[in-house]
Amino acid sequence: MTLRLGVIGTGAIGQDHIRRITHKLSGARVVALNDINKAQARAFATQERLDARVVDTGKEVVDAADVDAVVVTSWGPSHEEFVLASIAAGKPVFCEKPLAITAAGALRIVEAEMKHGRMLVQVGFMRRYDAGYRALKKVLDAGAIGDALMVHCAHRNPSVPENYTGDMAITDTFVHEIDVLRWLLDDDYVSAQVIAPRCTRHAHAGLHDPIIVLLETRKGIRIDAEVFVACRFGYDIQCQVVGETGAANLPEPQSVPLRSAGRASTEILMDWKQRFIDSYDVELQEWIASTQAGVVHGPTAWDGYFAAVTADACIAARRSGQVVPISIADRPAFYDNKR
Numbered sequence: 085m086t087l088r089l090g091v092i093g094t095g096a097i098g099q100d101h102i103r104r105i106t107h108k109l110s111g112a113r114v115v116a117l118n119d120i121n122k123a124q125a126r127a128f129a130t131q132e133r134l135d136a137r138v139v140d141t142g143k144e145v146v147d148a149a150d151v152d153a154v155v156v157t158s159w160g161p162s163h164e165e166f167v168l169a170s171i172a173a174g175k176p177v178f179c180e181k182p183l184a185i186t187a188a189g190a191l192r193i194v195e196a197e198m199k200h201g202r203m204l205v206q207v208g209f210m211r212r213y214d215a216g217y218r219a220l221k222k223v224l225d226a227g228a229i230g231d232a233l234m235v236h237c238a239h240r241n242p243s244v245p246e247n248y249t250g251d252m253a254i255t256d257t258f259v260h261e262i263d264v265l266r267w268l269l270d271d272d273y274v275s276a277q278v279i280a281p282r283c284t285r286h287a288h289a290g291l292h293d294p295i296i297v298l299l300e301t302r303k304g305i306r307i308d309a310e311v312f313v314a315c316r317f318g319y320d321i322q323c324q325v326v327g328e329t330g331a332a333n334l335p336e337p338q339s340v341p342l343r344s345a346g347r348a349s350t351e352i353l354m355d356w357k358q359r360f361i362d363s364y365d366v367e368l369q370e371w372i373a374s375t376q377a378g379v380v381h382g383p384t385a386w387d388g389y390f391a392a393v394t395a396d397a398c399i400a401a402r403r404s405g406q407v408v409p410i411s412i413a414d415r416p417a418f419y420d421n422k423r
């Protein structure tokens with residue numbers, strides 16, 4: 085059965101997802117799309133020669149009789165509305181992160197999904213689909229380094245635009261670590277602290293960069309993560325898990341080791357889009373397959389909610405300089421077969 089998809093939001097990632105669904109992946113096709121800027125959606129559909137109609141509103145996409153499942157790639161603040169509408173219509177929905185822009189909004193989605201009685205929501209935390217993170221998880225799950233004790237991470241970006249301000253180091257950047265480390269360690273967080281080292285002169289006005297986020301898990305694992313978004317030298321993702329009998333590192337992206345001009349070197353990517361590009365394909369292909377099977381295998385609404393609560397705690401910790409507890413109810417049994 086070919087899954088008929090409706091896409092809401094045809095900006096950067098919406099267009100990328102539609103292209104991969106149409107040209108690279110199998111088992112689904114886009115039949116309806118919408119963007120708040122309808123002219124832009126229409127221009128994109130024409131340019132790509134999509135066999136899909138552009139409709140007036142996101143709600144129309146959700147309610148269309150020929151749409152089996154929904155992909156939400158619109159602006160973050162609109163996600164909650166479209167995910168709730170999809171649940172109300174009983175349709176599976178893939179929602180790009182964030183699930184909602186507040187923890188309260190994410191909780192409303194969790195509650196609506198539980199009331200509906202079947203999992204429908206998957207959140208676009210694509211690092212879980214990255215071959216490197218999957219390899220690292222396999223090593224940890226096999227017990228190759230014993231129990232994990234500490235995690236050292238870095239999320240570095242050469243630069244960010246002027247409109248990257250305020251708490252975006254947490255909500256846009258570190259949020260990927262928040263999700264992937266929970267999944268990697270099979271654990272939840274209990275506290276957060278944020279330390280602000282000396283600020284780089286390359287940070288634009290209003291942004292303190294870098295920061296160090298410290299998280300503690302239920303099992304007592306300590307995570308330190310550097311978030312440095314004006315580092316200049318590359319889009320550099322590091323993750324080392326230290327266990328009782330060894331340390332395991334996230335593999336570096338493949339690059340030809342070069343010996344030239346008196347130096348031995350490998351490339352560091354500069355563009356974030358390239359770093360996890362393959363994981364988006366895997367993520368959506370697996371979502372298509374699980375949706376056809378009527379289940380959710382990826383990051384759930386509960387994971388989206390946990391990420392929102394953790395992000396809020398990190399933001400509070402950054403403002404106060406204090407250790408902020410992360411208190412959240414135990415995961416409902418409804419989400420038990422998933423993390």
Ligand code: NAP
Pocket residue numbers: 092093094095096097098118119120121142157158159160162180181182208209210
């Ligand atoms: P973008 O280029 O700004 O695209 C968002 C699109 O949604 C824009 O065309 C916007 O129209 C449209 N839109 C806004 N409100 C809408 C509404 N109510 N109904 C329909 N369309 C609406 O942003 P993006 O980079 O594609 O990001 C979209 C989402 O994906 C964000 O939540 C972002 O965090 C997430 N994302 C995730 C990843 C990842 O790695 N998982 C990567 C990139 C983005 P206007 O421009 O006219 O407002």
